[in-house]
Amino acid sequence: MEKMEMDTQIQLLEAMLDGSKVGTIVTDPEKEDNPIIYANHTFTEMTGYGKEEILGRNCRFLQGPDTSAMGVDQIRQAIKNQEKTTVILRNYRKDGTSFWNRLAITPVLVKEKLYFIGTQTDVTIEQLQEEAITAHESEIERLMLPILSIQPNVATVALVGTMSLQRFEALKVKLCEYVSEHRIEHALLDITGLTWNEESPLHWFTQIYEALRIMGSHMYITGVTPQAATELVRDLDRDNMLKTYSSIEKALADING
Numbered sequence: 001m002e003k004m005e006m007d008t009q010i011q012l013l014e015a016m017l018d019g020s021k022v023g024t025i026v027t028d029p030e031k032e033d034n035p036i037i038y039a040n041h042t043f044t045e046m047t048g049y050g051k052e053e054i055l056g057r058n059c060r061f062l063q064g065p066d067t068s069a070m071g072v073d074q075i076r077q078a079i080k081n082q083e084k085t086t087v088i089l090r091n092y093r094k095d096g097t098s099f100w101n102r103l104a105i106t107p108v109l110v111k112e113k114l115y116f117i118g119t120q121t122d123v124t125i126e127q128l129q130e131e132a133i134t135a136h137e138s139e140i141e142r143l144m145l146p147i148l149s150i151q152p153n154v155a156t157v158a159l160v161g162t163m164s165l166q167r168f169e170a171l172k173v174k175l176c177e178y179v180s181e182h183r184i185e186h187a188l189l190d191i192t193g194l195t196w197n198e199e200s201p202l203h204w205f206t207q208i209y210e211a212l213r214i215m216g217s218h219m220y221i222t223g224v225t226p227q228a229a230t231e232l233v234r235d236l237d238r239d240n241m242l243k244t245y246s247s248i249e250k251a252l253a254d255i256n257g
Ligand SMILES: Cc1cc2nc3c(=O)[nH]c(=O)nc-3n(C[C@H](O)[C@H](O)[C@H](O)COP(=O)(O)O)c2cc1C
Pocket: 025, 026, 027, 034, 058, 059, 060, 062, 063, 072, 075, 076, 079, 089, 091, 101, 103, 105, 106, 116, 117, 118, 119, 120
């Protein structure tokens, strides 16, 4: 390939960087407070600061009240150790609005002199989507398996809809954690809102029943019709410990003697 003149190469590289979707800056750690010595056009657009306001300053001016201190610590550590790092942190534009910045910092040696290159990507949309998904997931989880203490040693969980193996497994883990954390002796599984179908695998209850029994707790099933009670007891009640009741009140009356 024909050898390009140095300044042509530089101009092309600069045009590439300015046209890229990613903010790019270079800092010089040998200068006082590691200031920015280069910023591409995207960085100025992303932050709202002009080049003259940026050059010569440390990049921490983008930080504000909700910038994670842990994220900043991670950057400080990486710079100290001259290592690569990537963090997602909240930054602030010149107009005070905030955005999520995925910042990647890389140390580079050019003619034995150290520089840091930083690339900034605005990931606000992805971050908001992720937050919304997490909020939905915990809401679904909460709605699907709400465990409540109704007396100091008694907890209930209302099973609603159809239970899948995954839901039973989640219930088992959650209930065991709850029972041990809150020293629950009696766990009431209320199945009033549960939709039974042909394949309703009653043996899944056995696993929860056994797990709780090992922990020294008793499991009761409430909201049971007389017909379902016969089936449940036939399937589960091997040592007469499992009790079924038509309502939570009836179970409580029995527990409280
Ligand atoms: C190349 C480079 C790019 C950086 N870009 C950002 C940035 O976009 N946003 C930010 O909050 N901090 C950025 N920083 C981090 C800050 O400049 C500073 O290193 C950090 O706040 C930790 O140092 P301090 O504790 O002295 O503030 C960057 C650092 C370097 C070296």
